[in-house]
Amino acid sequence: MNEENRGKYHIVTYGCQMNLHESEKMAGILSRKGYVETQNKEEADVILFNTCCIRENAENHAFGNIGELKKLKRSRPGLIIAVGGCMTQEKGKAELIRKRFPFVDIVFGNLNLEALGDLIDERIRSKKKIVSLRDEAPGAIEYDPPLRNSYPNAWVNIMYGCNNFCSYCIVPYVRGRERSRKPEHILEECRALVQEGYREITLLGQNVNSYGSDGTTEMRFPELLERVANIEGDFRVRFMTSHPKDFTKELVDVIARNRKICRLVHLPVQSGSDRILQAMNRRYTAGEYLAKVAMLKGVVPDAELTSDIIVGFPGEAEEDFEATLALVEKVGFASAFTFIYSPRTGTKAAEMPDRVEEEVQKRRIMRLIEAVNALTREKSAAYVGKEAEILCEDYDPKRGLYFGRDEYGRMGYFRSEENEVGKFVTLQIESANGVSLFGHAVRSR
Numbered sequence: 001m002n003e004e005n006r007g008k009y010h011i012v013t014y015g016c017q018m019n020l021h022e023s024e025k026m027a028g029i030l031s032r033k034g035y036v037e038t039q040n041k042e043e044a045d046v047i048l049f050n051t052c053c054i055r056e057n058a059e060n061h062a063f064g065n066i067g068e069l070k071k072l073k074r075s076r077p078g079l080i081i082a083v084g085g086c087m088t089q090e091k092g093k094a095e096l097i098r099k100r101f102p103f104v105d106i107v108f109g110n111l112n113l114e115a116l117g118d119l120i121d122e123r124i125r126s127k128k129k130i131v132s133l134r135d136e137a138p139g140a141i142e143y144d145p146p147l148r149n150s151y152p153n154a155w156v157n158i159m160y161g162c163n164n165f166c167s168y169c170i171v172p173y174v175r176g177r178e179r180s181r182k183p184e185h186i187l188e189e190c191r192a193l194v195q196e197g198y199r200e201i202t203l204l205g206q207n208v209n210s211y212g213s214d215g216t217t218e219m220r221f222p223e224l225l226e227r228v229a230n231i232e233g234d235f236r237v238r239f240m241t242s243h244p245k246d247f248t249k250e251l252v253d254v255i256a257r258n259r260k261i262c263r264l265v266h267l268p269v270q271s272g273s274d275r276i277l278q279a280m281n282r283r284y285t286a287g288e289y290l291a292k293v294a295m296l297k298g299v300v301p302d303a304e305l306t307s308d309i310i311v312g313f314p315g316e317a318e319e320d321f322e323a324t325l326a327l328v329e330k331v332g333f334a335s336a337f338t339f340i341y342s343p344r345t346g347t348k349a350a351e352m353p354d355r356v357e358e359e360v361q362k363r364r365i366m367r368l369i370e371a372v373n374a375l376t377r378e379k380s381a382a383y384v385g386k387e388a389e390i391l392c393e394d395y396d397p398k399r400g401l402y403f404g405r406d407e408y409g410r411m412g413y414f415r416s417e418e419n420e421v422g423k424f425v426t427l428q429i430e431s432a433n434g435v436s437l438f439g440h441a442v443r444s445r
């Protein structure tokens with residue numbers, strides 16, 4: 001039941017899909033309190049920042065945006081500003097936020113996001129500023145329903161946290177140890193989503209391949225994925241992220257026999273140099289990674305891969321970087337997210353010697369981006385003259401075109417007189433421009 005109208009909320013989200021989905025959970029909490037969404041900060045009664053701390057620039061971005069609210073808060077003292085997410089879970093960051101932005105009303109973390117509603121009530125009642133954090137991760141708690149805004153796709157958490165402690169990464173420190181949701185809860189949520197008309201489900205976890213290894217369930221990821229794919233209905237399934245060390249033949253077999261599962265695997269490699277992979281604590285070699293790729297392509301020949309790659313990790317020499325470039329060419333990624341290494345306080349890598357100079361990092365990332373873009377362009381060009389089935393996401397009024405992604409994540413644009421959002425539309429591709437495809441609709445369902 002919604003309470004009486006309380007005014008409007010505005011959420012700013014940084015970071016990954018996990019965070020985007022958690023913003024949907026926060027939106028659910030706020031709407032049940034009686035708030036409605038606004039795109040306009042100026043007219044909001046609650047402004048919420050869902051922060052990310054994966055790299056320094058993610059933090060700086062949030063700091064900048066929070067700082068900009070000082071004036072607005074002065075002119076409207078009743079406005080509630082809340083800061084949550086991953087950054088506030090970092091050691092000492094909540095205090096820093098309080099000092100630097102004394103006008104912030106509520107600081108909370110991703111580990112107690114379900115408390116948001118109570119924290120807002122408390123703030124309204126007591127007029128006291130609030131810092132509310134939980135250090136220990138709760139189990140895989142079942143959250144109240146999110147207010148989704150990603151139709152026709154729906155994100156579904158299958159697990160929380162991470163146990164891997166890659167030496168550069170702060171996620172295990174701010175999200176705690178792995179906790180898996182019970183399969184029956186996940187399946188129930190997916191079934192309901194398909195019934196509501198969602199046409200794509202993305203299963204989310206920092207490392208979906210270790211699903212269940214916390215002892216919550218006997219079920220492992222391949223079986224869970226297959227059960228989701230077996231839900232009756234016309235929809236497709238994605239999942240992310242897969243850690244290469246846990247990527248198995250069993251999973252590949254499940255992909256092969258279920259056409260609802262997209263033939264795109266996001267398999268972050270991070271580096272192509274064994275020395276650097278070891279320093280990153282990734283627990284595989286470049287050769288082992290390539291063997292997994294070969295295994296996937298052997299069983300699912302039309303599979304494509306995307307990746308995350310870091311350049312300028314401490315001690316990365318020119319030859320290490322060359323090994324990364326060579327691996328990128330060898331795999332032929334459909335696309336990849338590329339990052340300059342960013343030291344995160346509290347992680348092992350932040351203490352490592354031989355930091356790579358900024359100039360060198362920049363030069364390397366430029367070369368890497370060029371290599372990745374060339375692959376992406378090449379793969380897009382290969383679509384011309386062929387058909388591609390996209391799931392129509394939205395209409396772009398500026399271009400007058402509908403758009404959506406195919407199973408490989410390629411964005412396809414087309415014209416239509418009818419509303420096509422939420423439909424699978426087969427396009428005859430006429431041209432390609434970098435990452436985008438343009439065509440006309442041949443059929444839809």
Ligand code: SAH
Pocket residue numbers: 054055168169170171205206207241243268270308309310339340341342343344
């Ligand atoms: N659990 C997922 C995603 C983690 S964060 C996984 O393991 O793939 C997404 C990406 O951010 C990582 O894959 C990594 O490439 C990048 N990343 C993480 N920490 C980083 C850091 N300190 N500096 C630069 N990039 C980083």
Ligand code: SF4
Pocket residue numbers: 162163164165166169170171172206207243
């Ligand atoms: Fe970070 Fe590694 Fe865990 Fe991914 S697997 S979240 S990169 S520690």
Ligand code: F3S
Pocket residue numbers: 014015016017018019051052053054086087171174175
């Ligand atoms: Fe995601 Fe950033 Fe947290 S990448 S897990 S929101 S630190």
